[in-house]
Amino acid sequence: MSNGSNGERTATHGDVDAEEIGQAADALFVAMRRARSAGAEHVGGLSLAQVSLLEPLASETDIPVGRLASSADVSVPTATRMLQQLEAKGIVARRRSPADERRVLVSLTDDGADRLAALRSRLRERQTRAYEAFTPAERVLLVTLLRRLTELVAHSDTDAGAGSA
Template sequence: MAPAGRSGAHHRGRLDHGLARCVLAARVSGSAPEPAGFGEFRTASGELFARLRQVRAALARSCDPSLTLAQLHLVEELDSSGALSVGELAARAAVSSPTVTGMLTTLERNGIVDRRRSPHYQRRVEVTLTDRGRSIVREQQHRLSARQRQTFDRLSPTERRETVDTMRRLTELLGRLDPPPPPPADGRRSSPPR
């Protein structure tokens, strides 16, 4: 797994949500018999994603004890995308605008993000990371990379190749199941976004 970057944070979220939807759809469809080994796949994938969430949540708290995993996801999106409106951030995080607004209030109070009127569109409020927010992201990336290295070092050369191949294949398959990501904010819209 790559440290969080422009595509890293987004793919991580898409991978989590895509596999969860895939597994849920398989559970509720129930019309066809399960193929051999699917139950074990479903259990193992659930365990893997639960462990990944636990690790990322612990890393977030180690960088800032007040930071939740959901807030970290917003902070990573801002780091990779730059200034975003609340609506754009909500779309990228796959949560409602009111939920994002509540998280941003806490993040702003803690000095992690800043909200300002756009210099180009007075009705648009842009959210950006503060220096402290960028520092938290760098620290989280550093700690995540160290954790990934620890895991990598415990795998044999054959397991490393197989793991990378499997992760890439799953990412590809899940990407085909998900809708495309929202377009990046480029500030060149003909009318202000709401």
Template sequence: MTDFDEQEFEAFVAATHDLFTAMRRNRGRLARTESNLSLSQLGLLDAVATHGPMLVGQIAGHAGVSGPSATRMLKQLEQNGVVVRQRSTQDERKVLVDLTDQGRDLVERQRNALRAGQRAHFAALSPEQRANFVDVLQQMATMIGQWSEFLIEDGTWPE
């Protein structure tokens, strides 16, 4: 393990927290601005747009929300004409959720708005900064994915 200064580590922790907060806040603002949806609702729609028709439990897992919350939000989205429920052709006991044309349009508008902002910021970086930034973001995604492995079974961090 590489030696590091405690002050450097605290700066890393603060920067990581700031990154999470900024991403969540700004994606939520963009969702409301572009589609008038909550961040959680957008997460559900984004999962279906990416993976196709899915069961509610699968959608909830991809979106990072509980099953009951997903069910409640999907019912509301169905009433608003954004999603539709269909019986599975393979197993009639299963109900799949898919996007309507309106739902696809909402997701597409949100994705396009996000990409426009990303494109502007990416263009402002030098080629070297772009390569470094992508590398660091990929490392961060891997690290963040591994952090939950450090939790003890009861959800607490080891001493």
């Protein structure tokens, strides 16, 4: 192993251990979260949590609060408070379901859809600029490995539970 310019160990030949992979993944996650959060605040005045809550509304309307909460990995009361704030800003509209008055359906307003689209566009532009640092072959490998890592991480809990039964 040799030292990189930022003082971190980097592999010159051979393999890296799980700790190094974990540190690199954590650093990537933090950097992506910061970039996404900064983009959200500058473009639409939205927090990262609000963007996560709104993402499903970019492709679908009249989504129940519970489903939005689940998608954003927050509790229903938390989602409700966030949606009240977003409604006050004119970003979402909430209404009772005609089929079940206990259910609240949420849609983006025109302004909310514009803000979310602008944010998504800005994020894609930034990602595109970052990806241009890679060769075409590296980009193919990067996408392949990221998809594989996502699948492994997503299934790690279920695999661990199956092995202990």
